Every structure is written in C-alpha cells, then in structure tokens.
Amino acid sequence: MRFAFHRFWAVVLKEFIQMKRDRMTFGMMAGIPLLQLTLFGFAINADPKRLPTAVVAGDQGPFTRSFIAAMRHTEYFAFTREFPTQAEAARALELGDAQFVVNIPEDFSRRLLRGEQPSILVEADATDPSATGPAIAALQNIAQNALDRDLTGPLEKLRAGRAPIRLQVHARYNPENITQYNVVPGLMGVVLTMTMIIITALAITRERERGTMENLLATPARPLEVMTGKILPYILVGYVQLTLILLAARFIFDVPMVGSLALVYAVALLFIASNLAVGITFSTLARNQLQAVQMAFFFFLPSILLSGFMFPFRGMPEWAQWVGSCLPLTHFLRIVRGILLKGNGLTEIAPKLWPILLFMTLAMTLALKRYRQTLD
Amino acid sequence: MDSADPDHVIDVVGLTKRFGDRTVVNGIDLRVKRGEIFGFLGPNGSGKTTFIRMLCGLLTPESGTGSCLGYDVLRRQREIREHVGYMTQKFSFYEDLSIRENLDFIARLYAVPNRRVAVDATIDRLGFTGRSQQLAGQLSGGWKQRLALAACLIHSPQLLLLDEPTAGVDPKARREFWDHIHQLAAEGLTVLITTHYMDEAERCHRIAYIAYGSLLAQGTVEDVVAGARLTTWEVSGPGLPALAEEIRKAKGVEQVVPFGNTMHVTGRNEAELESAIVPWRGGVAHRWARVPSRLEDVFISLMGQGRDNFK
Ligand SMILES: Nc1ncnc2c1ncn2[C@@H]1O[C@H](COP(=O)(O)OP(=O)(O)OP(=O)(O)O)[C@@H](O)[C@H]1O
Numbered sequence: 282m283r284f285a286f287h288r289f290w291a292v293v294l295k296e297f298i299q300m301k302r303d304r305m306t307f308g309m310m311a312g313i314p315l316l317q318l319t320l321f322g323f324a325i326n327a328d329p330k331r332l333p334t335a336v337v338a339g340d341q342g343p344f345t346r347s348f349i350a351a352m353r354h355t356e357y358f359a360f361t362r363e364f365p366t367q368a369e370a371a372r373a374l375e376l377g378d379a380q381f382v383v384n385i386p387e388d389f390s391r392r393l394l395r396g397e398q399p400s401i402l403v404e405a406d407a408t409d410p411s412a413t414g415p416a417i418a419a420l421q422n423i424a425q426n427a428l429d430r431d432l433t434g435p436l437e438k439l440r441a442g443r444a445p446i447r448l449q450v451h452a453r454y455n456p457e458n459i460t461q462y463n464v465v466p467g468l469m470g471v472v473l474t475m476t477m478i479i480i481t482a483l484a485i486t487r488e489r490e491r492g493t494m495e496n497l498l499a500t501p502a503r504p505l506e507v508m509t510g511k512i513l514p515y516i517l518v519g520y521v522q523l524t525l526i527l528l529a530a531r532f533i534f535d536v537p538m539v540g541s542l543a544l545v546y547a548v549a550l551l552f553i554a555s556n557l558a559v560g561i562t563f564s565t566l567a568r569n570q571l572q573a574v575q576m577a578f579f580f581f582l583p584s585i586l587l588s589g590f591m592f593p594f595r596g597m598p599e600w601a602q603w604v605g606s607c608l609p610l611t612h613f614l615r616i617v618r619g620i621l622l623k624g625n626g627l628t629e630i631a632p633k634l635w636p637i638l639l640f641m642t643l644a645m646t647l648a649l650k651r652y653r654q655t656l657d
Numbered sequence: 658m659d660s661a662d663p664d665h666v667i668d669v670v671g672l673t674k675r676f677g678d679r680t681v682v683n684g685i686d687l688r689v690k691r692g693e694i695f696g697f698l699g700p701n702g703s704g705k706t707t708f709i710r711m712l713c714g715l716l717t718p719e720s721g722t723g724s725c726l727g728y729d730v731l732r733r734q735r736e737i738r739e740h741v742g743y744m745t746q747k748f749s750f751y752e753d754l755s756i757r758e759n760l761d762f763i764a765r766l767y768a769v770p771n772r773r774v775a776v777d778a779t780i781d782r783l784g785f786t787g788r789s790q791q792l793a794g795q796l797s798g799g800w801k802q803r804l805a806l807a808a809c810l811i812h813s814p815q816l817l818l819l820d821e822p823t824a825g826v827d828p829k830a831r832r833e834f835w836d837h838i839h840q841l842a843a844e845g846l847t848v849l850i851t852t853h854y855m856d857e858a859e860r861c862h863r864i865a866y867i868a869y870g871s872l873l874a875q876g877t878v879e880d881v882v883a884g885a886r887l888t889t890w891e892v893s894g895p896g897l898p899a900l901a902e903e904i905r906k907a908k909g910v911e912q913v914v915p916f917g918n919t920m921h922v923t924g925r926n927e928a929e930l931e932s933a934i935v936p937w938r939g940g941v942a943h944r945w946a947r948v949p950s951r952l953e954d955v956f957i958s959l960m961g962q963g964r965d966n967f968k
C-alpha cells in the first residue's frame with residue numbers, strides 16, 4: 282500500500298474547510314503581509330564595512346596603487362578580485378559577487394600628471410542602499426585626499442584648488458537609492474517565513490492538542506499523505522501572500538520589476554516548501570500550540586535579523602554571516618532581489634539555488650522522520 | 658503468525674505496556690471470537706484504553722505477541738487499521754467541521770465505495786437529516802458520541818473497538834445503540850467495548866475485568882460471578898445506617914452496600930461472613946436472607962484483590 286491519492290485529497294479538503302472556518306488565522310494570513318509592508322516602508326540604517334570590491338585596472342602605476350590603498354584605508358572596501366575587462370567586472374556585480382567595481386582608465390597616470398583631472402568610475406550595486414550609502418559617502422573624501430602623499434614637490438600644484446581626480450559613481454539597479462526597492466521584495470521572504478512556519482506548526486499541534494490526532498492515526502492515512510495534504514493548502518496561501526506583496530510593490534511602492542515574475546513564483550515554491558517542512562518539524566516537537574508558536578519565533582528571529590533583510594548582510598560580523606548562510610531566507614532574498622531588481626534569469630540564479638534545495642531536503646526528511654505514527 | 662486461528666478475531670498473549678517505570682498493562686492474554694460482543698471492564702486508570710490502543714497499533718507494546726483480525730499486532734498495524742473501527746474515549750472528530758464533513762472525511766480516507774450514499778445513509782440513520790450542516794462542536798455530548806459511533810462504522814469494519822461509547826448517552830439512545838450492536842454482531846462483526854455500566858456488562862456475550870493493568874477475571878457474566886465465590890446477605894429493617902457502621906468492622910465482611918430499603922453484606926469467606934453477622938441475625942428487628950451476588954459486588958471485591966496484588 283503506497284501513497285494513496287484519495288487519502289491525500291481527503292486531508293487537503295479537510296484542511297481547506299478548517300482554514301475557511303478559522304477566521305482569525307485567515308485574517309492573519311492576509312493581515313501580516315499588509316502590516317509588515319506598512320512597518321517596513323521605513324529604512325533601517327547600518328554601516329557595513331569591507332564590502333567586496335573588484336578592480337579593472339587599466340593603469341598599474343603608483344597613483345593607482347595609492348588610490349586603491351586609500352580606498353582600502355576607509356575600511357569600507359575589500360578588494361577581492363581584479364578583472365581585465367569592464368564586462369567581466371560588470372558580470373560579478375550582477376551576480377552579487379562584488380558590491381563595487383572600480384575602473385581605473387589606461388591613461389590615468391598620464392592625464393593626472395598633465396593636470397587633466399582624469400576620472401575614475403565606481404559602479405555600485407545599490408539594490409540595498411543602506412549597504413552602499415556610507416561607502417559611497419566615504420569615496421568623496423578620497424577623491425580629494427588620496428594622492429596627497431604622491432603629489433609633493435613639483436606636483437603639489439596638481440592638488441591645489443580642485444581635486445586632482447574626478448570620481449564618477451554609478452549606482453546600478455537602484456540609481457535613486459530608494460530603500461523600498463530593496464525592502465519590499467525582501468518582505469516577500471520574511472512574510473512567507475513567518476506565516477508558513479507558524480501556520481503549519483499549529484496545524485499539526487492542534488490535532489494533537491484537540492485529540493483528533495488519535496483518530497487520524499487510527500485511520501489508514503500515512504504520514505506522507507497527511508503531511509503533503511496539510512502542506513498543499515498552505516502553499517496556495519503562500520502564493521496569495523506573495524501576490525499581495527508583489528501587487529503592493531508594483532502599485533504602492535513603485536518598485537521596478539525587471540526580471541521574470543514566473544521565475545519568482547517558481548523559486549518561491551522551493552522556499553515555501555522549506556518553511557512548511559520546518560513548521561511540520563516544529564509541530565512534531567511541540568507539546569502544545571503555544572510551544573509551536575514559540576519555536577516558530579525562535580526560527581523567525583534569526584531569519585529576519587541575520588538574512589540581510591534587516592541589516593546589510595556584509596555589515597554583519599562573521600559568525601552572524603555564517604548563521605545567516607544556513608537560513609533559507611538569506612538565499613531567497615538574494616535570488617528575489619537579483620530577479621526583480623537586476624533582471625537575473627535562470628542561469629544567474631541556478632547556482633544560488635542549492636542551499637535552499639539542501640535545506641528543504643533536510644527539513645523534509647527530518648519532518649517525516651519525526652512524524653510519529655503512534656501515540657507513544 | 659498471521660491468522661493462527663481464523664475463529665479468533667483478537668488473540669493476544671502477554672501484552673504489556675509501560676510508561677516510564679509504570680506498568681500500565683501487565684501481560685494480558687485475551688481471545689475474542691468472531692461475532693462476539695466482548696465487554697472490557699475495570700476501574701479508572703486500569704489500562705483499558707491503553708490496551709485498546711495497542712490492539713489498533715496506536716501504542717507499541719513493550720512485550721507480548723498476538724494477532725488482531727489475523728494480522729500481527731506488532732508488525733501489521735496498517736492492515737489492522739484498515740479493518741478496525743476505533744471509537745476513542747474522548748471525542749476525536751473535528752469540531753470545526755460539520756457532521757457531514759466529518760463523515761465525508763472519514764469515508765474518503767477509507768475509500769468507502771459509493772461515498773455519498775454511505776454518508777447520506779449514516780446521517781439518516783443517526784436522525785441528523787436536515788441538520789447535517791451543523792458543526793460537530795455544537796452537538797451535545799451524547800450526540801457527539803452517536804456521531805463518533807456512526808463514523809467508525811462507515812467503512813464497514815470487521816472489528817469495532819469502542820472505548821466507553823455510551824458515556825453520557827441517554828437510556829433510550831443507549832438501548833438503540835445496544836440493539837444496533839447486537840444486530841451487527843449477528844452479522845459477524847466483532848465488538849470489544851469498554852464500559853463502567855453494569856447493565857451493559859450484562860448485555861455482552863463475555864466480559865473481562867482488568868485492574869491495575871492485570872486481567873483478573875473473564876468469561877460470561879455468570880462465570881465471573883460464580884468464579885468470584887462471594888457470599889451475599891441481604892438485610893432489611895430499621896436503623897440500617899447504624900447497623901452498617903457496626904457490621905463493617907466485623908471480620909469477614911468486605912462490603913456493606915445500602916440498596917434502597919435494604920442492605921447487601923458481602924464477603925469472600927462464607928463461614929467467616931456467617932459468623933460475623935450472627936450477633937445481628939438473632940434479633941427480631943432485621944430480616945436476613947441469602948441472595949445471589951451481583952456483578953458489581955464481584956468487581957468491587959476484585960478491585961480490592963487487584964490492589965493487594967499490585968502492592
Ligand atoms: N501517554 C501516557 N503517558 C503516561 N501515562 C499514561 C499515558 N496514557 C495513559 N497513562 C497512564 O496509564 C494508566 C492507564 O490509563 P488508561 O487510559 O489505559 O486507563 P483506562 O482504564 O482507560 O481508564 P478510564 O476508565 O478512566 O478511561 C493511567 O494511570 C494513566 O495515567
């Protein structure tokens with residue numbers, strides 16, 4: 282006797298009816314996205330340091346080295362990569378491997394010495410303005426002072442008056458540095474994490490608390506049928522929430538959406554399933570509904586704080602980044618921002634999917650293992 | 658192991674369950690034949706519910722072997738569940754689902770053929786026609802019991818495990834329930850039923866008495882009463898409460914139970930009991946007569962013994 286569709290379907294129908302009857306939960310499912318959208322319309326500022334920066338050094342001379350050193354000295358920039366061409370550097374920016382790309386033109390030294398005020402182009406991934414803002418502010422000082430020690434003696438006149446170099450900063454993906462652009466897509470992940478985990482954790486704990494579990498266990502329904510039957514209705518709920526937020530993002534916050542919405546919905550399926558599996562695992566551990574909610578919050582807090590939603594990921598201490606990397610929300614946020622703001626396609630996001638897939642597989646396995654078939 | 662004896666629907670040996678270091682069911686052997694209505698009696702906390710849960714695979718026994726419907730109770734729980742109707746002691750259907758939705762859910766889980774027809778028939782038989790949309794949570798206690806019973810019959814099980822199905826049910830409904838059970842048993846359904854009501858015990862083909870996890874007696878009601886070897890005297894006359902106070906202290910007197918205008922004095926040792934009541938028998942105020950012991954006297958006596966064994 283394997284997975285039987287009729288039993289799975291029986292559970293699905295039952296869950297739908299119960300969901301319909303439970304006005305409170307139903308309200309919460311629509312209310313939470315709206316509440317959070319309102320709350321997080323405000324930005325939260327932070328001061329992240331050592332952001333990964335790539336260089337395209339057309340000129341390798343001493344002035345270039347001094348300029349780079351000065352940037353490093355601000356502690357906002359960590360030079361991680363060097364690319365021979367601008368195109369490759371731009372790709373790194375698109376993939377999120379670099380937050381900044383510094384372009385030093387080939388004739389930099391020559392034009393500097395001639396007093397022609399050569400320009401340096403700094404491209405920033407500004408999807409999250411709170412992450413890039415302070416670093417960009419620090420750049421303005423550098424333009425003025427970076428070369429002070431090189432320009433001495435006869436060259437001293439080059440830094441008299443106007444700055445010896447001209448700095449051009451291009452904020453990519455979110456040129457106007459509007460925080461909502463970043464926050465609103467992130468909210469999708471946050472809302473899904475919160476509601477999906479709490480609701481599923483409750484759905485099974487409630488059966489145990491009300492005594493209906495004994496009846497359900499005495500029927501031939503198998504764990505996988507019960508579990509998937511309970512998950513399916515909530516996946517639909519998750520999609521409704523997702524749609525609500527996307528609509529708000531588009532029509533209330535005017536968040537530009539360059540990428541494919543279909544891709545967002547597809548990735549969301551994995552993410553929703555991960556969270557539901559976590560919820561079910563919690564429900565097998567919790568003795569009552571209160572404990573289930575507490576556990577859900579235990580998972581939710583690090584998710585919201587360490588995923589890069591609340592604070593820029595790269596501004597967090599290393600241990601926090603490490604914890605954050607284990608959470609599915611972190612990866613979902615990057616992917617969704619990539620799709621919506623940068624127009625990432627399947628090829629760009631595919632390599633970033635595995636952490637979510639791995640998490641989902643582990644959580645599902647744990648949930649199935651923990652789901653008891655007896656009352657022992 | 659499967660279907661060792663086709664006549665016995667339940668056939669278990671040495672079934673034992675512990676919770677922590679407490680033995681709640683202690684080596685119970687039980688055989689129930691097809692078509693039999695078997696009553697399971699015992700004081701609160703004696704392990705009746707635990708035993709039934711082990712039969713349908715909801716709890717795993719610590720030791721013991723046996724079969725239920727021919728399937729090994731330890732390994733083939735899934736098959737057992739397909740053919741058993743289990744009515745839990747506490748109402749365990751969904752209070753936020755209507756009567757019809759509950760029945761429909763169960764019928765779908767068991768893949769009942771002609772589901773709609775079966776559900777409608779059950780609703781009609783229960784007398785819920787016209788209010789099948791009412792939420793189960795809004796039903797009165799007795800009606801919940803009746804709904805639960807109907808729901809565990811909907812997939813035509815071969816074995817019914819009923820855990821106090823008539824607690825809180827009015828006499829008329831109780832009678833209807835028992836008529837229905839007897840009718841089903843005549844058609845070959847086997848029923849294991851727990852109850853605290855003596856009149857219900859007497860409606861069973863056979864009964865078993867369990868206390869502190871041990872099976873103390875089993876057989877027909879007559880067997881159990883005879884096996885207990887109790888002597889009971891009935892006394893009537895004035896001042897019975899004062900008499901009860903006095904006589905309770907006498908050696909050989911185990912139970913003194915007021916019974917309307919009479920009183921029953923019961924003991925295990927016939928000779929001791931007779932000598933105990935001698936001082937009062939001589940008087941003219943009271944009339945004494947030997948009467949048959951009742952099932953209740955037997956159970957209370959067994960309960961005392963069970964506690965002795967348990968210590
Ligand atoms: N899950 C459990 N964990 C620990 N102890 C338990 C558990 N279930 C039952 N017990 C204990 O086992 C004993 C037997 O309980 P059980 O429910 O089988 O009694 P019962 O005969 O059905 O009583 P009642 O007539 O009151 O329904 C009780 O003392 C109870 O406290």
Ligand SMILES: [Mg+2]
Pocket residue numbers: 705706707746820
């Ligand atoms: Mg019980």
